[in-house]
């Protein structure tokens with residue numbers, strides 16, 4: 001570990017000690033701590049106007065971003081690079097009686113080893129001098145410390161920088177990304193007012209193993225994205241005494257769940273890198289009480305990761321799965337009904353069920369065609385009531401779909417596909433334009449040099465696999481794509497929205513150069529001194545210098 005590594009480690013421990021659990025006043029304290037630290041640098045003593053707080057609009061906790069601007073003097077005064085770090089952490093309740101030590105790396109090690117029984121590998125690492133423990137030290141106080149040390153280093157060499165550095169320390173990453181979404185506005189303002197063109201965003205969030213025994217270290221150029229596709233399954237209720245008279249929405253839901261859940265044909269593959277398949281997060285029928293009626297409405301939704309599919313494509317894939325599932329339920333019901341008729345010696349007729357799958361947008365348009373603007377008034381009234389009750393975004397979305405469907409003249413069985421918040425766009429850095437090419441060249445060059453210098457197996461991959469604020473550095477340019485998202489997300493502009501135009505204007509490729517560690521969000525959260533305080537800062541520095549090199 002050289003002096004830069006030592007400096008980063010010291011600062012990482014110091015930042016960890018400033019507890020900043022998401023959704024608490026600690027997020028304000030840590031922002032003030034970071035601001036005070038940077039304010040001591042000669043550069044910001046000379047340019048105090050370039051070290052700023054940016055309040056999060058309307059935030060009840062008064063949280064704020066820390067923005068620090070370093071203006072290069074070599075050439076290219078319009079080029080800029082965004083350095084991104086989140087300053088919040090997840091909670092500490094999991095530490096139980098060790099909560100006071102959760103953010104004290106020096107004390108936590110011994111106390112945790114004595115109090116909790118870990119598996120052999122984890123216990124050995126906790127005992128080893130190479131690992132530093134503490135809530136947030138890995139996710140991502142070490143990354144923030146690394147960026148702050150880079151600011152210190154590069155702010156002393158502005159004559160070598162062909163462009164500007166913008167550091168944004170943001171709260172609420174582990175929550176609703178309020179910090180990052182506010183930062184988007186600040187970055188957009190710099191783009192407009194200063195005329196700065198953002199070449200790339202560099203994040204330093206955590207990096208870990210991808211499978212047991214994995215000894216690679218990863219630098220990710222780009223980011224995974226995420227959608228929450230939902231299915232509203234509407235059946236035809238019946239009394240259990242006349243089972244074949246109805247179409248059980250629970251059965252429909254089960255089939256959609258079976259067809260969607262962990263289906264690898266829905267994995268998004270780009271350049272050989274594969275997302276996780278969709279994972280179900282929720283299944284519930286809307287029956288409030290026990291009765292011998294079958295359920296007639298069920299809601300399910302999935303976590304859907306993306307590398308290349310846009311919301312309109314995901315919607316189409318989900319619609320196709322819904323139609324397939326619906327057809328297979330009808331087929332099975334007909335087969336069983338035929339057998340049942342044979343067994344009970346009654347005449348058989350095919351069941352009346354027909355496949356019907358609509359998107360929310362289609363449902364809404366159909367209802368609007370039937371009843372005009374009245375439906376909008378109904379939706380807004382419902383929305384106002386739900387908002388007053390602070391209903392969860394997913395429940396809000398479901399309630400709107402359920403309500404709109406009530407007014408539809410077609411009450412036959414159907415599946416309605418829609419989206420609920422949140423939406424995290426993926427960022428796929430293909431190397432198609434000059435900015436992407438430059439980022440790929442610079443990062444690949446830095447990783448190659450680090451590989452020669454250090455004894456680690458460092459590789460670049462295309463998609464940072466953990467959902468993060470990075471997603472809000474770029475969004476689809478196509479209006480059609482965004483329209484499918486917005487029109488199929490009942491919560492959009494009611495309880496949820498993204499600053500689409502601002503994200504489009506700042507649109508930049510991204511890289512995550514993270515410290516190495518293990519068990520983010522767990523008791524045994526720890527960062528490795530090896531790699532995190534030698535190779536990682538080396539790659540980070542080379543990348544920043546490379547992006548701000550030349551003309």
Ligand SMILES: [Zn+2]
Nearest residue numbers: 139140205206
């Ligand atoms: Zn993180």
